[in-house]
Amino acid sequence: MTLFSRSLSSLKYSNQAFKTAITFRYLQNFEQRNPQVRTINIFTSLHKSSEVQSLPDKEKTQKKGSILKKSFITWKSVLVTGVGCTALLMYMYYLQERKEKETERERRRQLGKAAIGGKFELVDCNGKTWKSEDFFGQWVLIYFGFTHCPDICPDELEKLTQIVNTLETQYNTKVQPIFISVDPDRDTPEIVGKYVKEFSDKILGLTGNKEQVAKVCKAYRVYYSNGPKDQDSDYIVDHTIIIYLVDPDGMFVDYYGLTHNAEQVVNSVNINKYKYDNLKKDNWIPSVSLKSPLPT
Amino acid sequence: MSFPSKEDRIRCWSHRDEYWKCLDDGKTEVECKKFREQYEKFCPALWVKHFDRKREYLKFKEQLEQGGYVPEEQNAT
Numbered sequence: 001m002t003l004f005s006r007s008l009s010s011l012k013y014s015n016q017a018f019k020t021a022i023t024f025r026y027l028q029n030f031e032q033r034n035p036q037v038r039t040i041n042i043f044t045s046l047h048k049s050s051e052v053q054s055l056p057d058k059e060k061t062q063k064k065g066s067i068l069k070k071s072f073i074t075w076k077s078v079l080v081t082g083v084g085c086t087a088l089l090m091y092m093y094y095l096q097e098r099k100e101k102e103t104e105r106e107r108r109r110q111l112g113k114a115a116i117g118g119k120f121e122l123v124d125c126n127g128k129t130w131k132s133e134d135f136f137g138q139w140v141l142i143y144f145g146f147t148h149c150p151d152i153c154p155d156e157l158e159k160l161t162q163i164v165n166t167l168e169t170q171y172n173t174k175v176q177p178i179f180i181s182v183d184p185d186r187d188t189p190e191i192v193g194k195y196v197k198e199f200s201d202k203i204l205g206l207t208g209n210k211e212q213v214a215k216v217c218k219a220y221r222v223y224y225s226n227g228p229k230d231q232d233s234d235y236i237v238d239h240t241i242i243i244y245l246v247d248p249d250g251m252f253v254d255y256y257g258l259t260h261n262a263e264q265v266v267n268s269v270n271i272n273k274y275k276y277d278n279l280k281k282d283n284w285i286p287s288v289s290l291k292s293p294l295p296t
Numbered sequence: 297m298s299f300p301s302k303e304d305r306i307r308c309w310s311h312r313d314e315y316w317k318c319l320d321d322g323k324t325e326v327e328c329k330k331f332r333e334q335y336e337k338f339c340p341a342l343w344v345k346h347f348d349r350k351r352e353y354l355k356f357k358e359q360l361e362q363g364g365y366v367p368e369e370q371n372a373t
Contacts, residue, residue, distance in 0.1 A: 147298075147299035148299050148300070148340075150340075150342075150343040150346045150347065151309070151346075151347075151350075154305060186299075187299075191298060191299065194298075195299055198301065198302040230341055230342050230345070231341070232340070232341060232342070234340055234341065234342040235342065236342055236346060
């Protein structure tokens with residue numbers, strides 16, 4: 001016990017000694033360092049003043065004169081430099097934009113590999129078969145639902161109608177809205193056709209047999225599951241509530257959930273369309289390629 | 297088996313909203329019985345179940361947003 005306390009006290013002492021040693025050393029260091037810093041400061045200012053003073057008077061005046069006489073800053077040079085800089089800046093801006101476009105293209109290329117979206121084959125109320133390829137060349141908004149849906153599907157379809165109408169009237173953008181049923185057991189093509197007509201004539205109502213619906217839902221990663229049947233053998237289908245945006249190349253671009261209102265979706269569609277149109281536009285200024293072209 | 301038409305839906309929703317309003321006014325379920333009857337008459341049975349659950353969920357959500365988590369013993373009363 002005593003041994004322990006003794007060792008403890010010695011530890012304390014040593015600790016204290018260590019601290020004082022550090023402070024001392026620090027002070028010493030500081031004293032050593034301080035004049036050094038000061039000398040540097042003095043040195044620079046002295047150096048400057050001594051340089052000027054040390055120069056012979058004749059040389060000094062000569063130097064001053066040469067600076068004034070040979071000054072190359074004239075209005076002309078300013079103008080030339082200004083124009084040169086502006087041109088350079090503009091070219092840099094152009095290059096940057098081009099690079100951004102390329103990055104965007106590359107991103108799109110990789111998005112194409114993302115596993116959302118894909119081929120499908122469904123039927124409309126007139127018995128016409130629609131393939132995913134049939135929608136190439138137009139923007140498409142797809143919503144999945146079922147006709148016996150109590151509240152969410154009707155709300156979302158109202159929203160979809162509003163989005164499509166706003167885009168058409170205010171932004172002159174035509175988008176094809178599609179409703180795909182996730183309830184192939186009850187929703188025949190005729191029923192789906194009748195259902196979507198209640199919202200808008202523009203909406204294309206599609207359905208199919210179990211396999212066809214399963215295929216499109218798998219492609220768009222839509223979950224759907226029939227709930228328990230009640231006494232009237234009525235049931236609610238639990239399903240993913242998402243509106244998908246597909247571009248004219250048939251590629252999935254964006255998706256909107258319940259929390260997105262019509263205005264937000266309209267804005268997003270506009271942005272995506274702008275981006276898409278920009279990418280499709282050809283470059284009109286020939287430029288030197290700084291980078292090796294991206295693999296296509 | 298056809299789906300409830302737009303008119304059916306709107307009728308169902310408005311009766312549901314009347315019943316919910318009655319409950320929101322602080323009346324008991326017994327007092328709102330006649331609204332409940334109308335609501336059940338105009339909505340498919342499954343929708344009634346769905347909306348009842350939805351109301352419970354909305355109430356719960358509201359409670360959470362206003363007062364944070366409510367301990368269970370308070371919920372039970």
